[in-house]
Amino acid sequence: MSREWVVVGKGPSGLLSASLLLDAGYNVTVVSHGQGSFPLWSGTLDFYSVDHKLRPVTHPEDHRDVLSRYLSYDQWLSGWDTWRQILAGIGVETQVDVMAANLLSPTATGVLYPRYVVPNWQYACRIPEPVTVVSWHGIADLDLESWTARYQLSSGLEAQARYRPAPGNWSPRWTALHWAGFFDTEVGMDWLMHDLEQALVGTDAQNPLLLPQVIGIRHTEQLLNRLSLALGRKVKEIPLVAPALGGIRIQERWQKFLVRQGVRLLTGEAIRISNDGVWLTDGRVLAGRTVLATGGVLGGGLRVNWDHTVTNTATGETILWSGDPEDLPLLSIARDSSNYDVVGRSSGRWNGDLHGGAGQVLGSVLKWWHSVQQEVSLAK
Amino acid sequence: MGAGATGLGAAWDLMLRGVPVTVVDQGDLAHGTSGRFHGLLHSGARYVLTDTVAAGQCQTENLCLRRIAASYIEDTGGLFAAPPEVPDRLIDKWKQGCQAVHIPVAASVAVEGLNSRWSRAFSVNDGVINGYPLLQALARGVESGGGRVLTHTRLVGAAQVNGKIRKVILESAQGTQELAVDAVVNAAGPWAGEVAALWGDPLPLTLSRGVMVLFSHRHQPQVINRLDMPGDGDILVPHDHISIWGTTDRETDLPAAPSPDIQEVFELMERGQEMFPDMGQWRVLRAFTGVRPLYRAPGSGSTPTRDISRDFVVVEHPLSGAFSVIGGKWTTFRLMAQQVADRVAGYLHYSTACQTQDHPLPPRVEGVGAGGHAEPLLCECERVSSRQIQHYSGCSLTDLRTRTWFGMGPCQGTFCGHRVAAWQSHQLGIDQSDQELLKFRKERERGMLSALWGDNAVEWLLQRNIRFQGLGEPPK
Ligand SMILES: Cc1cc2nc3c(=O)[nH]c(=O)nc-3n(C[C@H](O)[C@H](O)[C@H](O)COP(=O)(O)OP(=O)(O)OC[C@H]3O[C@@H](n4cnc5c(N)ncnc54)[C@H](O)[C@@H]3O)c2cc1C
Ligand SMILES: Cc1cc2nc3c(=O)[nH]c(=O)nc-3n(C[C@H](O)[C@H](O)[C@H](O)COP(=O)(O)OP(=O)(O)OC[C@H]3O[C@@H](n4cnc5c(N)ncnc54)[C@H](O)[C@@H]3O)c2cc1C
Numbered sequence: 001m002s003r004e005w006v007v008v009g010k011g012p013s014g015l016l017s018a019s020l021l022l023d024a025g026y027n028v029t030v031v032s033h034g035q036g037s038f039p040l041w042s043g044t045l046d047f048y049s050v051d052h053k054l055r056p057v058t059h060p061e062d063h064r065d066v067l068s069r070y071l072s073y074d075q076w077l078s079g080w081d082t083w084r085q086i087l088a089g090i091g092v093e094t095q096v097d098v099m100a101a102n103l104l105s106p107t108a109t110g111v112l113y114p115r116y117v118v119p120n121w122q123y124a125c126r127i128p129e130p131v132t133v134v135s136w137h138g139i140a141d142l143d144l145e146s147w148t149a150r151y152q153l154s155s156g157l158e159a160q161a162r163y164r165p166a167p168g169n170w171s172p173r174w175t176a177l178h179w180a181g182f183f184d185t186e187v188g189m190d191w192l193m194h195d196l197e198q199a200l201v202g203t204d205a206q207n208p209l210l211l212p213q214v215i216g217i218r219h220t221e222q223l224l225n226r227l228s229l230a231l232g233r234k235v236k237e238i239p240l241v242a243p244a245l246g247g248i249r250i251q252e253r254w255q256k257f258l259v260r261q262g263v264r265l266l267t268g269e270a271i272r273i274s275n276d277g278v279w280l281t282d283g284r285v286l287a288g289r290t291v292l293a294t295g296g297v298l299g300g301g302l303r304v305n306w307d308h309t310v311t312n313t314a315t316g317e318t319i320l321w322s323g324d325p326e327d328l329p330l331l332s333i334a335r336d337s338s339n340y341d342v343v344g345r346s347s348g349r350w351n352g353d354l355h356g357g358a359g360q361v362l363g364s365v366l367k368w369w370h371s372v373q374q375e376v377s378l379a380k
Numbered sequence: 381m382g383a384g385a386t387g388l389g390a391a392w393d394l395m396l397r398g399v400p401v402t403v404v405d406q407g408d409l410a411h412g413t414s415g416r417f418h419g420l421l422h423s424g425a426r427y428v429l430t431d432t433v434a435a436g437q438c439q440t441e442n443l444c445l446r447r448i449a450a451s452y453i454e455d456t457g458g459l460f461a462a463p464p465e466v467p468d469r470l471i472d473k474w475k476q477g478c479q480a481v482h483i484p485v486a487a488s489v490a491v492e493g494l495n496s497r498w499s500r501a502f503s504v505n506d507g508v509i510n511g512y513p514l515l516q517a518l519a520r521g522v523e524s525g526g527g528r529v530l531t532h533t534r535l536v537g538a539a540q541v542n543g544k545i546r547k548v549i550l551e552s553a554q555g556t557q558e559l560a561v562d563a564v565v566n567a568a569g570p571w572a573g574e575v576a577a578l579w580g581d582p583l584p585l586t587l588s589r590g591v592m593v594l595f596s597h598r599h600q601p602q603v604i605n606r607l608d609m610p611g612d613g614d615i616l617v618p619h620d621h622i623s624i625w626g627t628t629d630r631e632t633d634l635p636a637a638p639s640p641d642i643q644e645v646f647e648l649m650e651r652g653q654e655m656f657p658d659m660g661q662w663r664v665l666r667a668f669t670g671v672r673p674l675y676r677a678p679g680s681g682s683t684p685t686r687d688i689s690r691d692f693v694v695v696e697h698p699l700s701g702a703f704s705v706i707g708g709k710w711t712t713f714r715l716m717a718q719q720v721a722d723r724v725a726g727y728l729h730y731s732t733a734c735q736t737q738d739h740p741l742p743p744r745v746e747g748v749g750a751g752g753h754a755e756p757l758l759c760e761c762e763r764v765s766s767r768q769i770q771h772y773s774g775c776s777l778t779d780l781r782t783r784t785w786f787g788m789g790p791c792q793g794t795f796c797g798h799r800v801a802a803w804q805s806h807q808l809g810i811d812q813s814d815q816e817l818l819k820f821r822k823e824r825e826r827g828m829l830s831a832l833w834g835d836n837a838v839e840w841l842l843q844r845n846i847r848f849q850g851l852g853e854p855p856k
Binding site for chain 1: 642646649659660664754755756757758765766795798799801802803805806809810813829832833834837838840841842844845846847848849850851852853854855856
């Protein structure tokens with residue numbers, strides 16, 4: 001079998017596939033025409049979060065029947081371990097529940113939402129507890145007044161909130177990236193420490209302290225540790241919307257790691273796949289066996305045309321769509337006869353909005369990986 | 381009654397004559413067709429081949445609105461381009477028609493992007509109406525003259541004494557109230573038939589819906605019309621930084637605007653690509669419909685809706701003091717208002733003549749909170765700050781949207797819906813603001829789903845990921 005692989009797409013499924021291939025000793029090229037979805041979400045990995053009646057799911061295991069359509073439950077569990085190890089390898093430590101239940105982690109609007117694997121910088125708990133939240137003027141996604149009201153509603157517990165003025169150099173143009181960049185500097189860190197000391201006067205030291213997810217890009221863990229030591233309490237983040245620092249941190253570290261290990265990371269748009277490899281719009285041809293991690297319609301792997309025909313952007317093939325919007329996230333570009341493999345959102349047949357996006361990424365990547373390994377052992 | 385262009389126009393007119401007025405609307409300003417139109421300040425050139433009266437009215441009113449409402453009109457100019465199959469003699473007839481009603485026509489060079497075979501092109505004095513701000517100005521004008529504008533107040537009945545209207549019954553969230561009146565003007569647009577039925581004289585209205593497709597770029601600096609007999613998919617109107625393409629004309633049953641029929645959208649897009657071959661690749665935002673109230677003159681039988689005159693009528697009902705004004709165009713709202721106000725003033729024995737031809741509308745209010753303090757932007761697409769939202773606290777999300785324009789840009793509320801709802805919850809509480817948010821999401825989705833292709837399809841899926849995976853919003 002060819003030692004060369006081309007992964008199209010650098011969202012979670014592309015990066016995960018690349019890591020698995022790399023580990024097994026293949027030569028890997030990752031090519032993508034855009035950033036992928038990581039910068040759009042916090043990087044908490046959802047397994048099975050709500051059931052078909054949209055009730056929060058505590059134990060994904062209770063939904064074995066659905067999950068086993070993709071992998072056996074044991075394969076799922078070992079798959080999550082693999083993923084956590086890969087993340088740890090790139091420098092992102094995560095937390096899970098020891099009983100394989102979902103953790104609860106509040107969203108930017110204060111909803112306690114079930115999450116399966118949560119990066120360590122993000123606040124998550126097994127059972128809700130009273131919290132203290134601090135935010136600053138100008139962080140529009142996190143409105144403390146409604147956040148605390150909703151947190152109380154969904155947990156039945158108090159949230160103490162402190163709303164603080166923005167630093168002097170703030171401007172309405174600041175996105176989460178500006179905030180994080182500021183806190184990554186010495187000046188920013190000093191300002192933060194000083195501001196929090198004042199903000200916390202009169203708050204309960206037992207409570208974990210929650211901050212908006214803007215505590216640095218590069219130095220997040222150091223910053224949170226320093227704060228935690230200085231303030232004498234647990235300090236964690238609440239994810240915001242986009243640009244999403246959690247996902248950005250993961251993507252940056254993952255890419256850096258892959259490149260350091262010799263993976264070629266290219267920008268380019270795939271338009272055709274032949275036995276020779278992947279053809280890009282600029283005329284380059286990347287030789288190797290191909291896996292499409294192109295993210296379906298949302299990731300740009302499928303294009304919906306004005307007359308509701310749908311095109312696989314990487315191959316030009318037409319995909320059938322019923323025209324029902326609800327079917328759009330489920331469209332699959334996987335074909336038995338084709339000369340490429342498909343993972344992630346492009347593999348379709350799973351509604352990430354209901355059942356967790358990362359569940360689909362993991363399930364589809366592992367399934368593909370098992371089949372690759374099977375092929376290898378057959379060949380041997 | 382009716383806070384559309386016609387009703388507010390009539391109130392403005394009556395107020396200037398010294399008649400005390402109250403305007404009621406079941407929704408906010410522009411709840412009806414006046415908020416769901418194409419935005420074209422007609423030169424009249426579209427109607428010269430079929431409807432000379434309407435064409436002449438449009439031209440006169442076009443010039444008048446440029447005088448009295450200059451800051452609400454964008455002087456884009458318009459182009460009429462003929463497709464190759466249109467014979468020269470039709471073009472000549474069109475030119476003569478324009479001349480007859482004094483529409484200035486000049487030969488023009490074709491524009492970029494337009495089908496190169498549509499080379500016979502002429503410019504006219506079309507323009508663009510900024511509908512929402514203009515209606516807000518009329519409402520401010522009415523109020524500053526002592527009148528009242530009651531939004532979210534529905535007219536549900538009328539009471540008479542000796543054959544004269546004496547009272548109307550109004551329903552709102554605060555309950556039912558009676559209002560003593562001497563006369564009522566029914567400017568309920570597509571609902572006018574139902575409203576007149578409240579005093580036992582239903583009107584012979586025919587309703588026709590039109591669908592429009594909204595693109596997120598200003599593709600042309602001027603209005604582009606198809607020079608032919610009026611048909612579907614004829615006009616592209618630039619609006620600030622976007623463009624609206626339309627429209628269709630299908631008979632419809634209900635006055636409330638229906639969701640666009642997807643087949644109708646496809647047909648509109650096919651027509652569009654005859655005119656602009658690359659329209660299928662334009663970044664689409666949404667599609668929406670509006671409903672035309674057309675007055676079917678008794679005896680006109682079963683004429684297709686497009687052939688019913690765009691002229692308007694004023695009806696004096698058997699119940700004294702009850703008037704209806706129906707049909708017409710946004711462009712001619714002032715004239716319609718004048719004619720109905722003449723009748724009402726006569727009935728009430730006011731002798732002051734109409735003032736509106738020369739009386740400028742109240743000036744535009746500049747964005748609240750622009751400049752000064754640094755406030756975070758809640759809506760980045762349309763640059764709406766928390767201060768602007770605060771200014772309208774107490775409004776529903778829908779009203780906030782049409783007043784501040786938040787959630788109207790390319791992201792259709794993806795990144796700002798929850799932010800504005802959070803601000804609103806300070807007043808309303810979480811439960812009610814959650815319901816408001818869901819209503820807002822549904823309304824935005826309705827438009828997005830009606831044009832679900834290209835980057836708009838991507839945006840819709842992103843919106844769902846953010847709502848359901850990111851924020852944990854309840855989907856129902
Ligand atoms: C707003 C948001 C919130 C989310 N929240 C959660 C969450 O809370 N929990 C969770 O578990 N998951 C979440 N997800 C993850 C999501 O549900 C999906 O599982 C995940 O994004 C799928 O990743 P992917 O790698 O398949 O596709 P993507 O991340 O979309 O990557 C697609 C890649 O393919 C590239 N590409 C496409 N076509 C071509 C082409 N022709 N040529 C070259 N490159 C191409 C793109 O440039 C991109 O790099 C969220 C996603 C989003 C967008
Ligand atoms: C698709 C389409 C495109 C158009 N494009 C253009 C154009 O480009 N240029 C142009 O000049 N014209 C255009 N028109 C025509 C123009 O929009 C209408 O003629 C005009 O808006 C009608 O205004 P109106 O005030 O009469 O009715 P409306 O705006 O419908 O106002 C009626 C009001 O009455 C209220 N109401 C109804 N019943 C009750 C009740 N019982 N109690 C309280 N309130 C009630 C409604 O809520 C509504 O707000 C277009 C029309 C359509 C359908």
